[in-house]
Amino acid sequence: MALSLPEFLIICGSIFLVGFLFLEVVNWGKVISSLGSHDDLQVTVVEDTEEEDDHGSLSGKESESFESPVNIVPRQAVVIEVSEPFKWNGYKIPPVAMTMFCREDTVIIQPFWIHDIAPTISGGPLTHRHHLLYISLHWGVSDQSGSEHSIDQINYPLEMQLAHVKQVNARENIEEHSDDADATIVSYLFQIKENDNELLNPIIMNVCRLQESTSKVYIPPFQLDSVFPLFPRKFYSYTDKLNPPVGKIVMRLIYPEPLSVSSSQMTELRKISTGSSRPKRSFGPEDLYYHE
Template identity: 35%
Template sequence: MLGFSLVECMVACSSVLLMVLLLTEILEWTQLFAWMENDYRSPTFSFGYAAYQNGPHTWKDLYPESTGSNQSPINITTRLAVVVQPSEPLRWSNYNSGPLSMTIANDGHTVILRGFWTSTTWPQLQGGPLIDTYDFFNVMFHWGPSNEEGSEHTLDYVRFPMELQIIHVKRGIKSPTDAIALGTKDGIAITSFFLQINDTDNPYLDHIISNLWRITCPGSIVYIPPFPLEWIFAPFDRDYYTYSGSLSQPPCSEIVTWMVQQEPIAISSSQIEKFRKLCSVEGPLLLNCRPVQPLNDRDVYFYEESLSGNY
């Protein structure tokens, strides 16, 4: 009969535990490599922002959804917004978690920030106007040729020099491309921040802005030092505007719940100028914002403090 001492049993158990942890780590990194390989390989849509050839006025020719009645962006008239006290606040989970890997890319239309987290630390959005859980997908930036324009949404017809949009996809949907294909009405949730000019640089944007020169050419993608998403924007849970709309780029599918924060993020003139040095296939990418669209019969809601008070 084989006998094992207590020490031998402890060594055996420790070895098994170590093997399980090692396999778990290998699985996470395998998923990371798969993410790296497939990153930015979703189908691209042909469009531009030039007034004379492929700009927004031509999108209707290739993308009929862009003529729908629930298009984005819009002008938000603050006095006409329907004030709502939601039963629960907007909840941001894991936005303070650092990713395993992070990239920025120039897809020819905008700057895209993406990250990869473990399955247990992936950033998520819930609550507020959202019925389901939404997983973070990427961050996109919109700007204009001067500091007087650049944001897609306007607030009482005031345009900001830049807008930062955080795209989330509904749990169970892998990407915005899949949400478009499925036609899920609430397939995408986008949280949006305006950026306003400040006298000094915003150091929290440095990881992105200091690497923009590396993605000057369209189609460029580079890895940057990973950082928690909360570094570049402050999650909000009250005093924001929300409405049902569309993607603001082709195919302009009407599958988006928008949440727009009224308090802007600071950025300096010199920082925003670095975005204007990027190029599209047509040349310098000086403007990449769609004009505001008719509101039609839609309501815009202003979400005040939640009645639950769970902040």
């Protein structure tokens, strides 16, 4: 029996749709499998190769060394004109899944993308691309303290940090770039405003689900660039050591314009933990830079 052209097109379209759905089921199976394997957060350095990627990781002890609170004094910063704007790639692509968990006094958000295609940052003071690993939130016991960084001795109740690691091509001579940053942490400070910051709701509304410091929950994915601005210039930077014996270098970038958070939203965070505050160190001459 001969088929008419509309019937033929319908059959072809149905076959294509079934094949597309099958591929999606396979991809989601890989995502779910990868989620189940992330019991412990690891900082992974990805090396691009033509065949198969090699993955190395920093230990948990080294990850803790990322935190080194400092007081930023703007008048002491060495002003640098940005020759290449700081670039954000892939941050407008929503992740397919997200987990949230506590590590001591910190909430960590782990996003996942299909095929592990994570967002990257490049340009500015960075020689290589750095890809996103996780987002962490730091706060204190009151609305007058809690941020890892202060500006002119002004403390903020909340700081959001985006942790990235360097992507290195296996064919490159690593020793030639030994002074490059192995990791980058971008920090956003939050100041108290009367009204809730609705852009933080995807985070705040799920914090209450963390009943214990060791619990982990899956949260609805949200688009990252809706929570914080993607700035090309006008930011502070300085370098920090993970562990002196290891010699790992982390580049810290601080966005100087505080974002908003309400006291009620901070109250929700403190239901998990009261947070912590540590003494902040100061910079030596020419240690702090401002990229305009």
